[in-house]
């Protein structure tokens with residue numbers, strides 16, 4: 170810090186943050202500059218002499234802001250991105266200011282305790298087995314990795330193989346059953362674990378991306394030996410849920426470890442009107458979910474939840490310290506995650522659950538589902554716009570120029586997405602679904618309400634009409 174006081178620096182950062190967040194609804198919902206322009210702004214030779222702190226922060230803001238996306242805005246529907254709620258952000262500022270390396274409970278009793286308590290609250294909210302252990306990680310990608318590491322260890326231990334000690338060399342093979350429409354990052358987790366993203370048995374799915382239970386039964390019937398079955402709560406494009414009540418008993422019959430990727434969809438469990446979608450999911454062995462999606466914690470935050478704490482600890486703990494804690498209830502955060510030195514993610518999670526409460530979380534999830542449904546209905550009523558899925562949750566897919574031949578509808582959909590993004594009233598991105606171009610809408614920001622949904626639907630319809638009018642005038 171030198172002669173600079175913390176006061177000047179921290180207040181400055183807070184002022185910049187205040188201005189940014191207070192203005193987010195009123196600016197175009199898109200970055201103002203491209204990646205290359207942003208790169209140009211940042212690029213300079215390695216600084217030889219240092220700069221004063223407040224100047225560094227001012228310059229960072231000036232260089233970064235034009236290239237920031239409005240991910241915290243009310244009409245941002247891209248990918249599946251939570252809105253970094255101010256309470257979570259404030260807790261996260263303190264987390265940084267406190268500077269706790271959250272490996273173990275001796276070093277930082279409060280950070281370890283906040284995780285322990287927030288973890289218990291999460292199990293309660295998501296209605297998962299109370300004996301489960303939780304690792305606070307960076308997101309669902311790593312949560313999937315942690316859970317599948319526990320799965321790998323457990324299914325091999327049952328056939329006498331110690332994968333944590335001996336690795337996979339010479340190990341009995343593991344059959345990995347996974348739905349055709351699983352999230353790409355689950356395949357990444359399999360890749361990191363030496364299980365291979367291609368060496369899986371893919372199970373067929375229906376039009377919404379749900380595993381076909383009959384196909385699962387057929388495939389499971391042919392499996393012998395160690396097996397991991399990977400299911401999904403909330404398909405990234407359609408929000409659909411696998412048939413847990415039908416599939417999990419079949420998987421259990423063949424001794425499989427059942428893992429569920431529920432990055433956002435698991436939060437349906439926290440909402441009485443939607444929890445039926447994930448009925449029976451508590452019969453699984455492990456679950457991956459995010460804090461930075463539906464719980465609105467700032468980035469980054471995810472949770473790896475494992476029913477069998479010992480399997481979890483064996484997979485993650487540094488060299489053989491997986492034995493139960495010597496004192497009742499003393500939990501070291503690093504025993505449940507890959508990292509040793511790590512951020513105290515428990516504080517923001519604690520803060521968000523404390524702020525919203527069970528009722529507030531339930532109401533938010535339900536509101537997002539209601540807004541998604543209403544937006545989809547508005548779009549459906551416009552000629553030429555097709556919504557491709559039943560809006561059971563907060564995700565839906567749109568195709569423009571529905572009556573046109575496939576490649577023509579692809580082009581019109583792409584044009585309309587570009588138009589929507591240029592207009593900047595709302596932000597939606599594109600994807601490919603069942604071989605065709607689609608626009609994805611994901612309603613998951615704490616700021617998004619019915620009005621935001623209406624304004625966005627108007628903007629999407631207006632963009633489509635403009636594209637159509639333009640087409641007509643070109644062909645005339």
Ligand SMILES: *Cc1c(COP(=O)(O)O)cnc(C)c1O
Pocket residue numbers: 249307308309310311352354355403404405430431432433459471
């Ligand atoms: C977002 C998402 C992931 C990946 O989560 P990250 O938080 O980005 O690591 C995995 N699965 C599903 C279904 C998701 O929506």
